[in-house]
Each structure stands twice: as structure tokens, then as C-alpha cells.
Amino acid sequence: MSNNKDVLGEEPSGPLMADVARLAGVAISTVSRALANPGRVNEKTRAKIDAAAKQLGYTPNAMARGLRVGKSNTIMIILPGSLYYGASQVIPQVLQSINKSLSQNGYNLMIANLDRDEISERHILDLAFGGTARGAIILSSKLPEVDGRSLANAGLPIVSMLLDMSDAGLPSVVTNDREAVREATAELIRLGHRRFLYIAGPEGNYHDVERYGGVLEALDAAGLPEEAVVRSGGNLDYQQGFEIGIQAADDFAALAVKPTAVIATSDDMAISFMSRMQQGGLTIPGDLSIVSFDGSPVCAFCSPPLTTIEQPVEHMGQAAVALLLDAIDRSGKEPATRTVVRSRLILRESIAAPTASPRKHTAR
Amino acid sequence: MSNNKDVLGEEPSGPLMADVARLAGVAISTVSRALANPGRVNEKTRAKIDAAAKQLGYTPNAMARGLRVGKSNTIMIILPGSLYYGASQVIPQVLQSINKSLSQNGYNLMIANLDRDEISERHILDLAFGGTARGAIILSSKLPEVDGRSLANAGLPIVSMLLDMSDAGLPSVVTNDREAVREATAELIRLGHRRFLYIAGPEGNYHDVERYGGVLEALDAAGLPEEAVVRSGGNLDYQQGFEIGIQAADDFAALAVKPTAVIATSDDMAISFMSRMQQGGLTIPGDLSIVSFDGSPVCAFCSPPLTTIEQPVEHMGQAAVALLLDAIDRSGKEPATRTVVRSRLILRESIAAPTASPRKHTAR
């Protein structure tokens, strides 16, 4: 009698395990075992139970199970609000990929936006300490922390993605930004470019440090001085990529001696920058070569199609889930690992040899 | 003694309500009432309890509460996999907006991808029937249904978004697609255009029916025959917008008498189509005007900047959440409502009067 209270608007709440047991003519505990651990129950009994469950349309109550076993099967992904915008599909792809991997392993994905207010931090901490979340994937450099509670002490496995936080003790999944930018820059140098404009993300941001570092390494390897590259931007978030590109266009216009190649650290920046340059009469790649970052699908359809560094988001999502589930399974404190997923330079028509200064032999 | 079992690797599981009660010197039930329903408890006692809770870093266990009260505070959003791609930020914006509204009301957001396989349908049904989800926002035209369980019978409030499913009994939040397209088309007619190419989404899709309907209405209102518009596409999903645009470019090339204006039903289509047209030597908007759909931020930085119909996603998300919470609160069966959020035509330089056939007086 699961619904002996259907007198008034009481929620019917569906069939219970007890109903299945009664219909199958066995004890509740047998049903539980048959459903969770089929090996420990007679095959014929199990079949009978399965049939009864299907007939009743029985679905186990997740909260009751969770309460009893002391675990949930919900993973939360912590996304800073600043990630949403522009032309790249990184966030949707991350979500899609992570959710797919989690589903296959019987987990659910919960979204937790981390804004700059205490409310959202508290919300996330409640999820963590209240037993709702079993683990977290975080795309922010800041761990929520308020009133003495910190996500770091919640006892949850946490994996960082996009940002390397292995120093802070978090297993991290990142791309080889530095190397990718180094190679892209080297390619520009090989084409004959000697003066560069670098359009930066927020100053001090992990990605920006890595990417700019890659540029400098390439210059160094080619024997070019650090002064060969001019920085623009640094004051705005990646979220405002289009703005950054526009400001960079102004910066470019103000330069006495013009660079012949541009390295933009997001596709948004490249797109708005290129738009302004073309409005100003410049030809891409004739007058100016452009390389950018993110691998947004739309880059293939810009005029000219943009050379960009692809983020292998799908792989990253899978890797992050693998790391997290691993940490959940054997919850012994293992050392923080860093998984590097290789990004790929997609060569398109936005780069070419500079025309003004014809190709020279590489310096020494 | 919440942690009398800390002998081995047993999870500490944090302070319990009993610990708070002991520290505050009151009964457990008092703590519960103080936290949930502050009015029913002496102010001094409440303060003492609050202090004790804060001191211990107490967080109520969500699953225990959920089990007891028979409700969760998780809402799931059902996203067809086909929504992820292209240049538009509709999905991330929807998620951001919905999550924000839900958070403010004490709810959490869970992602549920609905692919074309039984696994994902079953997953969603388990969430619904297993008591994990309290309500659902669905962006798919198909309600998950398998083994006799259907989302429609799960007893959950459901709200449809983007698609009008009020016929199926679901409160729906949609934009005034038809009207918006009608106005955009009327604007093109006003500029002097008389022959149109319409680039379609999947045949029979709600959006496509509405949008094409809008075109026909505008033609009719201007006394133009239905033959004034040529359809392209219809066989691919919106997900493959770029592909559709490319095919449309081929279709355009094959036309004996060329349209002077193009109505694309997504920005992706417009972008790839325009790219091909320009490669073929056409000038936009000189030879061809283009209007598209979605209001992707990147449209502002295309060459030329694209005229597009903005989707007021933020408002839609808020409206969907409002509808859903309303349905949860007074769970009496109210009639399915349809909330229409107005979209806005963003005029940019991709449209102009046709040059080949100079502006004529409107027919009749």
C-alpha cells in the first residue's frame, strides 16, 4: 500500500521497492540486491523481480539511496560567469562532452555558476557540504570559500580544467598553450615576419602567461629580441574579446612602426580586430597576418578564413571526467597530476609571407 | 557523537543537526525549526542556534531533507545534442540565465542531454521518476518516453522553451519568429527587393514553419506571389548551419534568375553562405542583401556586419523559470500558457536596396 494516502492532493510518489517485492513474491531486501548486485540472487528470482519492476514502472528513489549509502551521483561543474560570450563554442562543447562521459558512468551533471558574489560561493559550498555533489570540475582559478568553509576542505574530489592548478593540489587538464603558440609564432617567423603584435587576455591570467611565454620562446629560438613583439590589451577579460580586438586596432593605428603579424589570444579578438583593419583598408594576409586561439568553427568562414589554434575540448572533457572518477573510486590522496591535451594549429589563409619586408634568411 | 566511527577511512560526513543542537543546548527539532522557519522560534534561541551552526560549519544534508519532504530542489534542463554548434551563444546564454534565476530561488540546475538513443531517454526518465528532479525545462520537441514511462506522466511540471508546445499541454516560452521574419522581409521589400532566397532549417521544424510563414505573409501583404521566394535547405539540422549555407550557395549558383535578397534562418547559414558568395565575386549588400537569425554577437564583426534577428535569450530564460516555479508552487493543473518574448531586428550593413533592379513602387 504505497499510496494509502491518496485521499487528497498528496503526491502519489510512484511504486516503491516494497510494491515490487510484493508483486514478485519476495522480500524487499531481495529486490534491492537483485537490482543493485544481480550476481547475488538466483537468476530466476531476478528475472521475476525485473519483470515486476518493469510492470510497475518502478524507479528507485535516488535521494533515499543517496542518503543511505552516503553518496550522491551528481558531479558539479563550476563555471565562472565570465566564460559565456563571443564566438567560440568552448563552454557548450565542454558541457556536452563532460555530460556524455558522466552519463555513461551513471553520474549526473549539475551546473554551478561562480560569480563574484558571496551568494554564488555559498550556493556552491552548500552543494558540496550538503552532500549533493560527489565531485567537482572547476574552470575557475578561485576556489569558493566563505565563512570558514572552503571547497578545498569539502572532502570532494576536484579536477581543474583549462587552468593548471596542479600547484594548488588539484589534478588538472590543460592544453599545451605555450608550445602551440610557440609553434604558431615560429611559423610566422619562418614566413619572414619580424615584428609582431600580441593581443593579450587579462594580465596575469594563466593562459595569458603561457601564451605570451610561447611567443617569447619562439622569438628567442629565432634569435629575435623581445622587443620584436608589442603587447596590446591586458585590462579586459576574455569575455570582452571583441572589445579587446577593437582596442588593439586602435593601438595598432597608433604604432609608428607597424608589425606585420598579429597573435590574438582568442578568436573573438582576432575577428573584431580583423574587421577593423579591413575597414581601415588593410588587406589580410597581404598587409598583415593573423593567428588566433580557440578553434571556433566560425573561423573557417571569415574572410579570409582564420588560422587558429584549436582547443581539443572533447578530449579535455573526457580526460577531466576520467581523472575525477578515478579520484572518486580510490579516494586515497594521490599526487596531483597534470594531463596535457595537445592542441592543433589549423592553418588557413589569414597568414602569409609579409609583402613589405620580403622574406629574409632567418637571423643566425 | 557524529563521528564515533572515525576508526578507519570512514567519511567524517561533517557536523549533524544533532551536533548543532547539543552545542546550542536545545533539541534537534528546535534547530530544524529555527533554520527552516525562523518565525516559529524564540529570537534569542534562534541566534544561539545560528551561532552554533556557523561555528561548526554546519550544512544541512540535502538528500535527507529531500527524502523527508518528498521534494528535491533540482530542476533539469533537457537539451537535444543537436543544439551545440555554430556561432551563436544561445545555449550558453540560456543556461546562464536559467541557472541564475533558479539560484535566486534556491534551486539547482541539472543538465540532461537528450540524444537519439534510448540510454539518454532512460537517464532522463530516471531523473524524473527517481525524485531527483522537481521540474524540467525542455528545449526539444520530443518528450522522452520508453518502457511505458513517459516524462509527461512523471508528475513534474515541465516548461518548453524555444519551441511552442502549448498544443501538447506544456507552458511554452517562445519568440515571435513569424512576426519578426515578416517584418524583416517587409523591410527588404520596402528597399525594393522582389526575388528572395530562403535558407531553411529542417523541414517541418517548428521554427522553420514559423519563419517561412512569416516570409509568405510579408509577400502576401505586399501583393507579391509566393513564387517570389525560392527555398534552399530543409534536409539538415540547425546544428549543420554552416553546411546548409554552403549548399545554399551552390543552389544560388544554379538559379537562372537570381534573387536579390537572402533570408537565412540562422547566423551560421548566413555566415558560410556569405563567405561563399564573396569568394565568387559578389558584393554584399551591393549584389545581394542578407538577413539572418539568432543575433550572434559575432555578426557585428562580419564583413559586412550582418543584419540579424536577435533572440532575447535572457528574458526567455527568466520567463521559463518563472513559469516553472509558478507551476511548482500551485501544482493545480492550470491551462497551458504561451509566453511570447519579442525578438528584435538588428539592422546592419548587410542589407541595402538592390542595384540591378532599381527601387520600384510597390506593386499595385
Add this chain to the structure above:
DNA sequence: CAAATTCTGGCAATCGTTTGCCATGGCGCA
């Protein structure tokens, strides 16, 4: 054929919170 061993199924406690019901204490009013 008897005894030992393995396997299957049932009982009941438990997870942490909420809440109906009752007892008690305080306060006001006459």
C-alpha cells in the same frame, strides 16, 4: 544415505532531516 558446505532470502537497523503531537512554561488579563 548422511553430513558438510555453499548459496539464497528475510529481518531489522540505519542514513539525517522534518513534523505532528503533546507537555510545559510564560505571559496577560481580570
Add this chain to the structure above:
DNA sequence: TGCGCCATGGCAAACGATTGCCAGAATTTG
């Protein structure tokens, strides 16, 4: 000062599943 009522706090029973422990059944071996 005494009586009655209201507000406050405590007890214990749920919510729906899992699981350790034990009894009984089934199977095999000597």
C-alpha cells in the same frame, strides 16, 4: 493573585532505500 491561553521546545515516527547478520534450503561429497 489566580486562571487560561498562546508560544515554545521535546519526543518519536516517518521518508525509501541498503546491508550485516542469520536461518533455512539446496547441493555436493564421503
